[in-house]
Amino acid sequence: MRAVITVIGKDAVGILAKVSTVCAGYNANVIEVTQSVIEDLFAMIMLVDISKINVDFADMADALSKKGDEEWGLKVLVMHEDIFNCMHHI
Amino acid sequence: MINQYDILETIRMIQDECLDIRTITMGISLLDCIDTDIDKACKKVYDKITYKARDLVKVGEQIEKELGIPIINKRISVTPIAMISAACKCSPVPFAKAMDEAAKAVGVNLIGGYSALVQKGFSAGDKELIESIPEALACTERVCSSVNIGSTKTGINLDACKIMGRIVKEAAEATVDSACFGAAKLVVFCNAVDDNPFMAGAFHGVGEPDCMINVGVSGPGVVRAALRKYPDADITKIADVIKTISYKITRVGQLVGMMASKRLGVEFGIVDLSLAPTPAVGDSVAHILEEIGLERCGTHGTTACLALLNDAVKKGGVMACSRIGGLSGAFIPVSEDAGMIDAAESGVLSIEKLEAMTAVCSVGLDMIVVPGDTEPDTIAAIIADEAAIGMVNTKTTAVRVIPAIGMKEGDSLDWGGLFGKGPVMPLHRESASKFINRGGQIPAPLHSLKN
Numbered sequence: 354m355r356a357v358i359t360v361i362g363k364d365a366v367g368i369l370a371k372v373s374t375v376c377a378g379y380n381a382n383v384i385e386v387t388q389s390v391i392e393d394l395f396a397m398i399m400l401v402d403i404s405k406i407n408v409d410f411a412d413m414a415d416a417l418s419k420k421g422d423e424e425w426g427l428k429v430l431v432m433h434e435d436i437f438n439c440m441h442h443i
Numbered sequence: 444m445i446n447q448y449d450i451l452e453t454i455r456m457i458q459d460e461c462l463d464i465r466t467i468t469m470g471i472s473l474l475d476c477i478d479t480d481i482d483k484a485c486k487k488v489y490d491k492i493t494y495k496a497r498d499l500v501k502v503g504e505q506i507e508k509e510l511g512i513p514i515i516n517k518r519i520s521v522t523p524i525a526m527i528s529a530a531c532k533c534s535p536v537p538f539a540k541a542m543d544e545a546a547k548a549v550g551v552n553l554i555g556g557y558s559a560l561v562q563k564g565f566s567a568g569d570k571e572l573i574e575s576i577p578e579a580l581a582c583t584e585r586v587c588s589s590v591n592i593g594s595t596k597t598g599i600n601l602d603a604c605k606i607m608g609r610i611v612k613e614a615a616e617a618t619v620d621s622a623c624f625g626a627a628k629l630v631v632f633c634n635a636v637d638d639n640p641f642m643a644g645a646f647h648g649v650g651e652p653d654c655m656i657n658v659g660v661s662g663p664g665v666v667r668a669a670l671r672k673y674p675d676a677d678i679t680k681i682a683d684v685i686k687t688i689s690y691k692i693t694r695v696g697q698l699v700g701m702m703a704s705k706r707l708g709v710e711f712g713i714v715d716l717s718l719a720p721t722p723a724v725g726d727s728v729a730h731i732l733e734e735i736g737l738e739r740c741g742t743h744g745t746t747a748c749l750a751l752l753n754d755a756v757k758k759g760g761v762m763a764c765s766r767i768g769g770l771s772g773a774f775i776p777v778s779e780d781a782g783m784i785d786a787a788e789s790g791v792l793s794i795e796k797l798e799a800m801t802a803v804c805s806v807g808l809d810m811i812v813v814p815g816d817t818e819p820d821t822i823a824a825i826i827a828d829e830a831a832i833g834m835v836n837t838k839t840t841a842v843r844v845i846p847a848i849g850m851k852e853g854d855s856l857d858w859g860g861l862f863g864k865g866p867v868m869p870l871h872r873e874s875a876s877k878f879i880n881r882g883g884q885i886p887a888p889l890h891s892l893k894n
Contacts, residue, residue: 357445398451
């Protein structure tokens with residue numbers, strides 16, 4: 354089971370580190386990261402393995418979005434890979 | 444890895460273009476709650492609903508968070524109450540109260556099924572239920588009601604049309620304090636479907652299993668955004684674009700339905716592939732039609748564009764899920780669609796044009812505000828007209844008109860939220876009373892004889 358974490362916001366030092374630290378806390382393994390910075394806009398897509406996480410996935414998704422909104426000033430979306438697979442693959 | 448472009452497309456559809464799952468509706472059979480003692484029957488109804496749907500809202504919210512897609516409504520539909528209340532031989536209003544309490548207890552915002560099926564005549568309990576609708580809708584908050592008065596197989600029950608014309612008006616009169624909202628929770632159908640997940644017309648048909656999950660998707664904004672990328676494409680290409688996008692939307696509905704059914708331990712019924720608008724910016728079916736090339740929805744060409752849209756939505760969705768059902772197509776509720784509201788306010792969209800549109804879309808005259816002094820027989824005639832379109836075209840049609848008591852053309856009713864607001868639309872003043880008062884049954888059309 355994998356999830357896609359998308360982070361969008363103003364570029365700053367340590368965004369990748371912050372997100373991956375939280376993931377590590379939940380025992381979610383980061384598999385792949387692509388990121389780009391266009392002018393000062395930061396965009397990152399992260400694929401993480403959630404098969405061994407130590408909380409309910411819905412709670413993890415909730416906590417990351419909340420941290421993004423309240424602490425980091427970034428839009429963090431956490432979505433199960435199923436939604437992308439079902440929509441784009443037959 | 445999943446393609447980056449695909450990820451961004453999905454996110455854009457949800458974040459910017461209002462893609463959502465409109466409803467997860469749990470259908471619950473109440474046939475095993477029948478009892479001659481109304482108090483016992485109501486207790487059984489309350490107990491069964493609160494037991495079966497105890498986790499519905501929780502599971503819905505969980506899936507919402509995991510997939511990152513909003514699931515707007517969690518709802519319940521039940522067996523038409525007239526069948527359950529018939530044995531009690533008294534006013535069925537206590538059933539409405541039991542349904543309302545059960546809906547509140549499990550946290551769903553609407554519960555449908557205060558209904559009667561009288562397309563060929565009235566059986567025990569039907570008339571009592573129909574007569575109690577205005578009171579039931581006024582004394583409850585979340586209960587929705589529907590009555591099926593015709594079908595392609597049986598023809599149209601004109602006596603029921605007459606009664607419903609009066610009941611619609613009484614439902615509005617009984618809820619004058621809440622902007623005549625009672626009438627907005629009442630739908631009169633021809634060819635009603637058993638597995639419709641959308642309110643106010645949802646009920647759980649008698650041929651359905653004991654309990655099942657049906658899902659209604661949405662996404663007019665997504666379709667419009669997709670079309671905007673093809674400003675100069677020919678109409679065949681437009682149909683293809685709608686099919687592709689509708690496939691993607693429906694796939695999400697299928698996924699959500701499967702997850703919900705697994706977690707709730709309830710059979711998965713159908714996905715209803717309807718484009719259901721909301722008054723929110725960017726969530727309008729009228730704006731899709733305008734994107735195709737109309738200056739304003741309601742002008743000449745509207746029916747053709749809607750026919751194409753409705754058909755392409757079905758074709759795209761059919762392959763995307765295991766079972767489709769419900770109403771599946773495009774909804775055109777006037778008050779719930781920002782583009783329709785504008786078109787009606789500007790006078791371009793008339794009730795006659797809406798009637799023509801209902802011949803090619805998935806339902807009927809929906810959420811239309813009419814003058815408060817409209818005669819009950821005129822409403823009955825509107826119902827009969829709409830039922831005739833459904834009967835002859837072998838499709839579902841419905842009437843949900845709201846007589847704005849004490850208001851006339853130029854005024855408007857505003858409910859806020861998903862129900863939106865609607866201007867009072869003018870009707871013909873000439874009477875149809877003689878026709879309505881003839882009573883009897885309009886015979887089924889020749890093409891109903893298929894055996």
